[in-house]
Amino acid sequence: MKILEVAQKLWMKLNLRGMIVMSLSLQVILIFLAPIRKRSSNWWIIMLTWSSYLIADWIADYAFGLLAKAQFYGGTSEPKANALLAFWAPFLLLHLGGPDTITAFALEDNELWLRHLLNLLFQLGAAGYVFYQSLPNNKLIFPTILMFIGGIIKYIERTRALHLASLSKFRGSLLKSPDAGPNYAKLMEECSSKQKANIPAKIEIMPEPDLESLDDLEDKEAKKAASGNREAIDETNSENEDAGKAALGDREAIQKAFFYFTTFKGLLVDLIFSFRERNESKKFFRSIDAKDAFCVIEAELNFFYDVLYTKAAVVHRPVGYLFRAISIGSVITAFAFFYVLNKHGFHEYDIRITYTLLLGAVGLEFVALIMLICSDWTIARLKRFQKDHKGGTFIEFLLKFKSEGSSFALRILHPRWSKSIFQYNLIDSRLERWPKFEKLLDWVSLGELFDDLKFRRPEQCRDELRELIFAELQRKSFAADDTERIKEMCAARGKWALENLKDLLPFVHEVDYGESLLLWHIATELCDNADTDESTNTISDRVNSKVLSNYMLHLMIKQPAMMSAVAGIGQIRFRDTCAELDKFIDENISSESKVNRSTREGSKPKDRKAEVRESLLAVPTGVKPVAVKGDRSKSALFDACILAKKLQEIPNKDKWKIICHVWVELLGYAAIHCRPYNHAQQLSKGGELVTLVWLLMVQLGLSEQFQIVEGHARAKLIVHKNWVSCQVEEG
Known part of the structure; x- marks a missing residue:
């Protein structure tokens, strides 16, 4: 013991x-x-x-x-x-x-x-x-x-x-103090008493001063862009460049981000904002370039992260x-x-x-x-001291220490998000499947984990892609000059890119969002196989289109919470499409071309993918698939082939520009319709491009959360020509 x-x-x-x-x-x-x-x-x-x-x-x-x-x-x-x-x-x-x-x-x-x-x-x-x-x-x-x-x-x-x-x-x-508003009863009683005494009287609402000069500085650009003309944004950007507008420094970007963070942090809990806040934000983000805009957005999201997780x-x-x-x-x-x-x-x-x-x-x-x-936070809060030489010097030292530190660790810690855009390609995933092994993994409930590890392929967010997204959102911002137009912009998922192509509009208007995404993903892959144009602009548009196409499919399949508000029956449709593609590959590719591929000299793995795309495009599509198969299967495979053939009729340069703009609209639609809570959840997991696009759309006024018209409007009781009654002020 x-x-x-x-x-x-x-x-x-x-x-x-x-x-x-x-x-x-x-x-x-x-x-x-x-x-x-x-x-x-x-x-x-x-x-x-x-x-x-x-x-x-x-x-x-x-x-x-x-x-x-x-x-x-x-x-x-x-x-x-x-x-x-x-x-x-x-x-x-x-x-x-x-x-x-x-x-x-x-x-x-x-x-x-x-x-x-x-x-x-x-x-x-x-x-x-x-x-x-x-x-x-x-x-x-x-x-x-x-x-x-x-x-x-x-x-x-x-x-x-x-x-x-x-x-x-x-x-x-974040809720404001309760506001009872103007003394309505007193004003109406006084007006009524004057009228009963046969004294001419009426109540006149004086317009809000800010409403009269709302877009005085932007009238020219807004009217041009309201017609959907893309040249308006290009002209505006060139005017800014001609004016020699300096780019934002790190200090200004952080301080602007903190200002907009304090203004818009109610986004996370679905609060709504006034036109003043919208116009202030729109004016600023319209006046800067894509690099500065994304820099401010990244810093602003960093403040959101700190508040929620630290x-x-x-x-x-x-x-x-x-x-x-x-x-x-x-x-x-x-x-x-x-x-x-x-x-x-x-x-x-x-x-x-x-x-x-x-x-x-x-x-x-x-x-x-x-x-x-x-x-x-320290850099943002030291703004009041930046006029002082010592305070400004201290801020510059902090910025240099953060961004240009001599140690590798400091340079690693500087980015505010991962800048990774995960890719998921439908055809690649079906060609690289291991049916027997995956069936065993599904039996032990590890199939999804294996799929995540196998196809988790990140791409870095390129500057060209950010410039494309920002230019398109700016164009929409200039066109969104009233509440109805804003709603129309937020609901657009291909309309503006296809405004002159009536034959392609049904592929975004007559299908739900999940089906539209699958159609354009497959069509983008099929068009990429047939394209031989090597011009710089075409290559850039093609690369951006493929990156966005694979990214949006990744969100729908691997991040369904981010797409729950818009994807509908996307998961069912995706599974049916995979089943039909598997069947097509097994019957038309594996058996017929195995011998031909084995006899080729220097054959590469990508040859099989090219054969799949060529075979899909070779299938006759004179009759719509639903007329042949009925609606039992939700597969979008051959509807996408029809779309791809229509796109092939467009010259390469215009074709990829159109596809690019469609994908930006699909991205923006998903971003603005995703719950802010789901965006906030991704901040602790490296961040998502769709979250940056969401906040950027809000800052450019492309959100339905701007609905309050509040101000210092005055209601006055007019008797003859004299002002005799009460002034109503905003709380």
Whole structure:
């Protein structure tokens, strides 16, 4: 029995110390790894961050239980050992508070803020119990209290950040004070009394001054673009270039992004905005080029990410700065006190663990402080000091440090999103299938995971693609001069690109969005096979078309939540199309061309894909597929062949430009109809191009969330020619 007791105590010591060191290690992993997830879409980074986030809390809670149990076994026979155990307890509170770089792994975690508050109370009670057990012979009372202060502050910061980011609290914090409006009853009573007294009187509404000069500076461009003329946007851009307008610097881009973030953060909870906010945003984004526009949008989304997933909303406040200073001061003072303390009687191993905890705490605090100083929030909030030479110099130093750091790590951390556009090609996926193996994987429910890993092929977002998207959205913005036009632009999914091609309009108007996407994806592939034009413009349009085509199919198949509002029965249609394509390949390609391919010299894998596309185009399509097959199958394969043949009749240069513009419209339609909540979810997974397009459309006024006409309009009671009655002011 004595041997068992000794073994149990030894296991307790090793287990406790191991858990405490592991808790610190997880904090180090999270503080450096968590910021990378918004810049990278690599699945292993997301999985490592997720596992570290979950295990960190579990390890800290478990270590608290071990501490309490160790106090029970230690009793008062080893007062110095008990003092060290009590000193370790607040470090676990510090770890439960987590690093500044992550409070929530997913948006759903923010809704659990009440659970974290309850956990804070329980763990504070457990730490207090451990501390009480070490009294009255505890020589580490002062540093323990200091560490308690730091740990409590960190845990409260995390709980508060989760609370502020929960949807109900976030929405409530953005709602304006209730406004009863003008005194309608008084004004009408006065008008009625005048009329009853046979005194000529009427109520006249004075127009809102801003409405009269709404587009004075943009009248020329708006009228040109309202007709759908693409040359208007090109002329406007050339005028801006002729005017020598300077590009935005990093400082201006961040400060503009912060301004629009504070203006439009209600987008996440479906709030609506006034015409003033819309016009201010439209005017700015119409006046800059694609590079600057995407730079501002990326920085703005970075602010959204910080508010939802980090402690930024809590720390970047005057009170937050104060408590952060107290927290850092407490940890450093506790370290200094322990350093000068006479450690005679403490176990050497325990002293090393304590130094590890202290150095880890101080290091994490300083890393957090550096991140806080170098964050976009600091640069944005220092705007008021930029007129001062010293303040401006400090901002320039921060910008240079962030973007041109001498270390490779700093350059890696600079991007604000992954800039990856994942691709999923229908024909490639069917040619590279392994039927027997995939059937086995489906049986063990791993087929989807295998498919994700096999076809997860990212493309980098090219400058030419961003310029194309921005030019098209700008053109629509100039044409959207009233509410009805805005609704029309938001509902367009190919109309503007095909306005002069009546034969192609049914392929976007007479089908649902999911079918339209499949039709144009397959048609884009078939046109690519037959195209031999190597001119620069044609190649650029063709590459952009293929990238967007594969990206949109990836969203529909691999990110259905992003397309749930528009895809309809897209998944069913996709499966039926895959089945028909598989059948076509097995019957017309594999058996007939296997011998021919084997006899070719230097044959390549891509030859089979070319044969599939050639064979599909060779199928007679004089009769619509639905007339032959009925509506049992939802396949869009041969309807896409009909579309491809119609596109082949258009000259190559015009054909790819049309296809390009159709894909931009399909992308914009999906972006503006996706729920903001789903856009916000992607910010922690490397980001998505469709999310950038969504926010850019809102900034250009292409959103139905601009519906409030509010202002300083005045209702006046006119008696004869004198103004005698009340002025109505906006709240």
